[in-house]
Amino acid sequence: MSETDTKNEMNKTRDAGVLDWERLPVEIRKSVEALRDKKTDDIRVVDLRGFTPFCDFVILGTVYSSAQANVALKEITDVMKSEGLKLHGTEGDESSNWLLIDFWDVVIHLFRPETRKYYNLEALWADFPWWPGEINV
Numbered sequence: 534m535s536e537t538d539t540k541n542e543m544n545k546t547r548d549a550g551v552l553d554w555e556r557l558p559v560e561i562r563k564s565v566e567a568l569r570d571k572k573t574d575d576i577r578v579v580d581l582r583g584f585t586p587f588c589d590f591v592i593l594g595t596v597y598s599s600a601q602a603n604v605a606l607k608e609i610t611d612v613m614k615s616e617g618l619k620l621h622g623t624e625g626d627e628s629s630n631w632l633l634i635d636f637w638d639v640v641i642h643l644f645r646p647e648t649r650k651y652y653n654l655e656a657l658w659a660d661f662p663w664w665p666g667e668i669n670v
Contacts, residue, residue: 552580594641
């Protein structure tokens with residue numbers, strides 16, 4: 534195998550777990566767009582379908598204040614409600630650096646930067662298919 538062939542194989546392996554934006558469920562795409570509208574940074578979607586019974590997708594994002602997290606929570610709740618998903622609960626408060634928003638099939642984690650770095654959930658779910666935060670349409 535040539536060096537070029539080896540590099541191509543490595544790239545296929547590395548990118549094999551990357552989700553295609555167009556193939557994500559509509560509620561996930563709308564949620565990501567809502568988070569982007571509210572200036573949430575470093576958005577990543579992890580596909581846990583077939584692995585865990587507690588949810589199908591996890592969305593991670595970085596926010597910089599409790600006010601930004603609350604605005605994102607309101608927007609996400611409205612979007613999910615319009616897609617037929619019900620808010621089952623939230624964890625975190627004004628003093629929290631991490632807001633968890635639970636729609637059962639979709640769980641959203643909004644972190645302050647230092648908290649996201651500390652818990653590093655991307656590493657926890659590194660072997661699962663993920664969407665890297667870029668809309669390629």
